[in-house]
Amino acid sequence: MNNRLYGNLIFELSKEGRRGYSLPRNNFGDYEIPQELCRAEDAALPECDELTVVRHYTNLSNNNFGVDTGFYPLGSCTMKYNPKINEEMAALPQFQNLHPLQPEHTVVGARALVILLEKSLCALTGLDHFTFKPYAGAHGELTGLMTIDNYHRSHDDLQRKKVIVPDSAHGTNPASAAVCGLEIIEVKSKADGTVDVDDLKRIVAEQGNEIAAMMMTNPNTLGLFETSIPEIAELIHDSGGLMYYDGANLNPMLGACRPGDMGFDVMHINLHKTFSTPHGGGGPGSGPVGVREGLQEFFPNVSPYNGNFAVMMRAYAYILSLGREHIKEVGPLATLNANYIKESLKDVYELPIDTTCCHEFVFDGLKDKSTGVTTMDVAKRLLDYGYHAPTIYFPLLFHESLMIEPTENESKETLDGFIAVMRQIAEEAKTDPEMVKSAPHTTPIGRVDDVLAAKHPVTTYKQMLNDNN
Ligand SMILES: *Cc1c(COP(=O)(O)O)cnc(C)c1O
Numbered sequence: 001m002n003n004r005l006y007g008n009l010i011f012e013l014s015k016e017g018r019r020g021y022s023l024p025r026n027n028f029g030d031y032e033i034p035q036e037l038c039r040a041e042d043a044a045l046p047e048c049d050e051l052t053v054v055r056h057y058t059n060l061s062n063n064n065f066g067v068d069t070g071f072y073p074l075g076s077c078t079m080k081y082n083p084k085i086n087e088e089m090a091a092l093p094q095f096q097n098l099h100p101l102q103p104e105h106t107v108v109g110a111r112a113l114v115i116l117l118e119k120s121l122c123a124l125t126g127l128d129h130f131t132f133k134p135y136a137g138a139h140g141e142l143t144g145l146m147t148i149d150n151y152h153r154s155h156d157d158l159q160r161k162k163v164i165v166p167d168s169a170h171g172t173n174p175a176s177a178a179v180c181g182l183e184i185i186e187v188k189s190k191a192d193g194t195v196d197v198d199d200l201k202r203i204v205a206e207q208g209n210e211i212a213a214m215m216m217t218n219p220n221t222l223g224l225f226e227t228s229i230p231e232i233a234e235l236i237h238d239s240g241g242l243m244y245y246d247g248a249n250l251n252p253m254l255g256a257c258r259p260g261d262m263g264f265d266v267m268h269i270n271l272h273k274t275f276s277t278p279h280g281g282g283g284p285g286s287g288p289v290g291v292r293e294g295l296q297e298f299f300p301n302v303s304p305y306n307g308n309f310a311v312m313m314r315a316y317a318y319i320l321s322l323g324r325e326h327i328k329e330v331g332p333l334a335t336l337n338a339n340y341i342k343e344s345l346k347d348v349y350e351l352p353i354d355t356t357c358c359h360e361f362v363f364d365g366l367k368d369k370s371t372g373v374t375t376m377d378v379a380k381r382l383l384d385y386g387y388h389a390p391t392i393y394f395p396l397l398f399h400e401s402l403m404i405e406p407t408e409n410e411s412k413e414t415l416d417g418f419i420a421v422m423r424q425i426a427e428e429a430k431t432d433p434e435m436v437k438s439a440p441h442t443t444p445i446g447r448v449d450d451v452l453a454a455k456h457p458v459t460t461y462k463q464m465l466n467d468n469n
Pocket of ligand 1: 076077136137138139170172173217221246248249270285287
């Protein structure tokens with residue numbers, strides 16, 4: 001890529017007086033702009049010809065990595081293929097050009113779609129009602145917890161302000177509970193990675209009448225199926241609390257089982273993950289919340305209008321294109337692909353919990369720890385081979401977590417290619433560890449100092465110029 005030739009910033013390509021466009025003829029006459037509203041100096045805008053602009057942005061876009069360019073095994077994030085038919089449906093002008101304040105009789109089709117999507121999600125989850133207002137998974141968690149809080153308040157159960165969260169949970173779980181004004185109690189995991197029911201019993205015995213809810217992810221963030229859910233749900237329900245299901249990552253469940261049948265009362269789904277909307281970098285998302293009959297009256301109003309409609313359209317197109325029969329294959333295939341990779345690599349990567357996983361699993365770095373090559377190094381070296389890195393250093397249960405989720409869409413050839421490269425890197429770690437530690441070698445930039453970038457972000461061009469001088 002000609003990135004160096006063309007510059008990283010459009011400002012660096014600017015030549016005084018260059019123009020890429022001409023303004024249309026002024027049909028409105030001249031108007032005086034009051035002096036006090038005018039700039040003292042001209043805005044420092046880049047001045048470029050059209051072709052330079054096209055090349056600049058095309059080259060930048062070529063530096064992007066996405067599911068459409070390569071394998072993206074990012075655990076917990078479900079970076080799966082987003083079928084193009086979904087994009088076509090979401091771009092239909094009849095839907096795309098709707099305004100949320102249009103008269104109701106002009107949006108009958110859109111309303112029908114919401115109802116049909118709700119029915120589909122109810123069928124897939126075993127719950128009875130959904131609200132589509134939340135814009136993301138974390139927003140859904142907050143909405144679900146507010147629903148639960150409203151429910152307890154309506155029963156004058158004002159002391160129920162504690163939420164039990166497993167130590168393996170996604171970070172958003174305790175964060176959402178805290179934002180909702182609830183207190184977090186952490187329940188331990190056993191050595192096999194699932195919730196320690198004895199620890200839970202102790203918590204319930206001590207603080208049962210203060211418990212608002214228990215939040216669970218199943219399969220949990222280690223990719224393991226929580227086998228004690230019926231027992232856990234009974235414990236929590238008997239104490240007066242509700243069961244919350246983090247369904248951000250519903251891939252392994254499709255066709256396998258339903259949270260509603262397992263005893264959960266409230267859940268959210270990340271439509272942008274399981275139901276295929278291109279996401280990342282903060283959006284776009286949709287985190288609908290589902291509840292058991294009777295709880296829908298406690299839904300809070302967390303956003304204006306009816307949620308992120310284009311994401312809902314993609315989700316419905318995805319569900320329809322798979323159909324009742326084929327959607328049942330998603331979970332089993334995602335599970336098969338993850339287990340295939342795990343079994344093919346566990347002799348060279350450390351597998352702390354050696355059991356059948358669901359849609360994802362976690363290695364604890366390389367098996368051979370004597371090389372000094374870390375999970376970070378492996379992740380960076382993967383970039384040289386054209387793969388997106390897996391999720392690293394999460395979950396926090398292990399020091400060198402490397403969390404892999406291939407999804408159901410990948411062919412055996414793609415999985416075999418990834419396995420071969422992971423084995424190759426394990427070999428390189430032994431024969432040439434310095435080369436792995438200094439990876440990546442082929443990307444436009446090497447390792448960035450992400451702490452510095454977060455603490456002192458350089459967000460303006462001016463600042464950048466000063467720094468360079
Ligand atoms: C992704 C994820 C979330 C958060 O979803 P966002 O849409 O990123 O807010 C919560 N829980 C789990 C298990 C997840 O994988």
